[in-house]
Amino acid sequence: MFSKILIANRGEIACRVIHTARRLGIRTVAVYSDADADAQHVRQADEAYCIGGPRPQDSYLRADAIIEVARQSGAQAIHPGYGFLSENADFADAVEAAGIAFIGPKAASMRKMGSKAGAKDLMRAAGVPVVPGYTGEDQAPDTLQREADAIGYPLMIKAAHGGGGKGMRIVRASAEFAANLESCQREARNAFGRDRVLLERYVEKPRHIEIQVFADAHGHTLHLNERECSAQRRYQKVLEESPSSFLTQELRSAMGKAAVMAAQAIDYVNAGTVEFIVGQDGGFYFMEINTRLQVEHPVTEWVTGLDLVEWQLRVAAGEALPLHQDEIRQDGHAIEVRLYAEDPEAGFLPGSGTLERLRLPPADAHVRIDSGVVEGDTVTIFYDPMIAKLIVWDRDRPRALARLRDALARCDIAGPKSNIEFLERLARHPAVVEGTIDTGYLDRHLDEFVPQPQDDAAPDSDLLRADPLRADLLLATTASQLLAQERQTRDDASASNDPTSPWAIADGWRLGHGGYRSLAFLHRGRRIELRTHGSNGEYRVEGIESPQDAHQLSGARLEGDVLSLRIDGRARRFTVLDATLQGRSKRLVMHDGAQRLGLEPVPMYRHEQASASGGADRVTAPMPGRVVVVRTSVGDKVEAGQEVMVIEAMKMELSLKAPRAGTVADVRAAGGDFVEADAVLVALEP
Incomplete structure (x- = not known):
């Protein structure tokens, strides 16, 4: 086993790895950006080193700086966490070349999965079911349009590289294809540096079920059963659970065997997740393999009784898997939700700021909290705005849902807005309680989960x-x-000179009237x-x-x-x-x-506020971010609701639209500019 490891990540996953390493007697080294100097993973690690500025490309994506810290500190292995460099094959190669163990799969396995197109071809050849589609290298718009028409609609456009719900569009008619293709390619290029896409038939009302797999360097591969992640908004998971109430034992067994086949097809070692889309008829199709630990891994840990991070460390150190397939247990039911600094009523706009109050339920036999922040910490604009993961467990699904509702009721966050109220509605919604939710349900029925403006329009x-x-x-x-x-x-x-004064009674008493x-x-x-x-x-x-x-x-x-x-x-x-x-x-x-x-x-006193004379003449930045594209110029005529600019903030694109019809008087930002919150970006003539 290692005596010292470096964690090339931040937030709750870094704290999670530090916790397990400390339990095993392993010293830990953290790396951090200027923005994270006071972060919890920095405070909890045995030693920590600053590696650059707040932007990920200036710090957590600097492979050379991370490896140099590992050399200087004497770390024998690097744990990549998830996100950042965790699925970067070049980084894995560089770590191995430096004589340091990479706590994850080999670079060759990552490369086989790095392209969704190549991965589908490989899985098809290995006998793993895949969705019909196009994965070719010819990316000419005319070719893609022709292939899309041949596959039929509805159809999914997906970025061939990357994940996390980025670069994905559903197209329901041929006439909509070109515009969605352009948008998908641009988002993929910004997020992953490559704009290749693949096309596949879109399965209506599907379930998203993933299988946790593990393999060692001694030829042993097994699965740790499934997690259902069908509660999603714009392809981002919002509730994960294990086991799935949708699967029969036969389907669970078949999917587990297919996941093991998928891992073996790419000579996989360490922890991975094989993701499947499952139709209402029970037909399942390979989506991708995430070559890392998943955010939702705690639900698998709770129902199996295993520490997956410990397994990662042991396998990376050359040890064999400690259990065989028939020894993997499934006990009870676990559910995870993610608490985010975001505003569901403003389109889930990510937030930032100081956590003035962070009240979470204490951990016990039924509740687990994984977090990288404490009260008083700051949620920055540079990284994912997740505050904590709330995981609950009980003997069966109804009791686990009751635990979740109780735990959420004990949560409170002040400072940036949060999604707690949204999660509370989710945990009580019939589609979740009855286990019928599919991956598109939230997007189709979001008004059932988020208060609408008319709810509060009454005077x-x-x-x-x-x-x-x-x-x-x-x-x-x-x-x-x-x-x-x-x-x-x-x-x-009581603190005054006349503690018995009748005026020390706050009852609203007045002389001569009530x-x-x-x-x-x-x-x-x-x-x-x-x-x-x-x-x-x-x-x-x-x-x-x-x-x-x-x-x-x-x-x-x-x-x-x-x-x-x-x-x-x-x-x-x-x-x-x-x-x-x-x-x-x-x-x-x-x-x-x-x-x-x-x-x-x-206060009761209300002064008359001046009308916002210029409020309809400006387009402002809703939060700090980077301008991705400017769609208008001075002198252009625009219509109300027309997109005039797109900015990127906290891993998502935000479309900024004209507040009314008019003529553009000024454009105050260009593509690539970093803008502050509330900055005026486009002005219209009065």
Whole structure:
């Protein structure tokens, strides 16, 4: 076994490898960029070295710098993690040439899988089922159009090199092919440096099922059963589980054997994942082999009881696999979701910023957290915005889903926006609960998972009558805020020179008329104003503009983060995820065990805001990024919604469109420029 290894990666996977290595008595070396100087993998490793600037190409993609650190530090092996250089055959070769072990497959195996086109041909020859399509080297647009028409529609265009959902387009008619081909090639060129594509028949409503394989250098290959990853948005996995509720035992066995055949066909060694697309009729087809550890590997670890990173280290050190195929167990059910700094209501726009609050459930026999950040860390614009992986386990799928819902209810993130509420809706949706979701379901029915603008279009207190469940959350938040104000007033009085003053009672009392207190909140940019009467946990709450919408709150008590009260005679219990007892919280999140409501307390005084006179005359950058292409010039006439620029940020392309019809007065960025958030990129004539 190795005595010291280097981890050529960052984030949660780097921390994960460090944890396993430490358990095995192996010292660890981390590398980091300028942006990651204070990152958790740097703090947790035994030693760490800066290798360049914040952009991946200036640091984590610098193979020479990483290998030099390994030499200087005396590391005997390099673990590539996933992403960055993990599937780069040239890097694997360079590591081996330097006399250092590469903890992964041989470069020759990677090269066989580096091209999706070559991989399909190889699998077809090995007897592994593949989807009908075109994998030829002739990439002329006319040739590709002709082949697409011959294959038939719907059809998938896929980047021949790379993965992660990049460079993929579904085409449903011949007339749509050329535009989708251009877009797919451009994205592939930007992401992977090569724009070759392949074409294949698109399987309607497919399931995405992958098989974890492992092989050693002694000729032994086995599989560790399946993971289902059918819950996807734009080809990005959002929920993974094992075992799959869709597979029969016969289909599971057949797919496992096919995965082993695929690994053997490329002389595979170490951990890999064979991905299949599965039709509703049970027919399965090879998609690709990911020649690395997968992000979702923890679900396999939990149902098999194995540490896959430990297996990686042992196999790379020359040891044989510790188990045979018939010794692999499958115990219980595990599910993983990924917590991201992103805004689902803004098209899942990636976010960045300081994690002002990061509340995650503690790890136990049913919950596991894999994360590369802690509260106070920063999610940067340079890398994937994943905050943590939340993995749960229980004896069967229904109980595992219940564990997932409970764990998500205990999560809270403040700072950048997050996808927690989206995941909570996902975990309760019938398509997930019943195990019927396919890879395109989320894209077809996204409105079922993400609140739509009309949900919050009603003025002021209409929330009190429009949705009883959300109204209860609003009322609970109101009670929490009133109790906090009262406690603050008592605390201030106790510290004053007149602690028994009658003015130290926050009950809204007024001379000559009934007293009341007014509260105002912001919810997704909409203002909610309420008038409240009473004190000490007994309140009447009504909308300022609609006093007929009145509710009686009784017996309100806040103990720690638990609020209990009666709403119109109904006893309810809530969890306050983010609040202060001093009544000065910038953000309140109330959870009833099934859903959450986030509100920002604001002053009652409302000044008239000037209209945004120029708001419809500019196109601004929604976040920091790099300009990929500019589609307009000064003097051009544009229509409302017309694409004028494309920027790339956090591994995704963002299409920027004209806010109205008009004439372009100014273009302030060119292709390749790096732009800051809110920078004006295109201006229209007034």
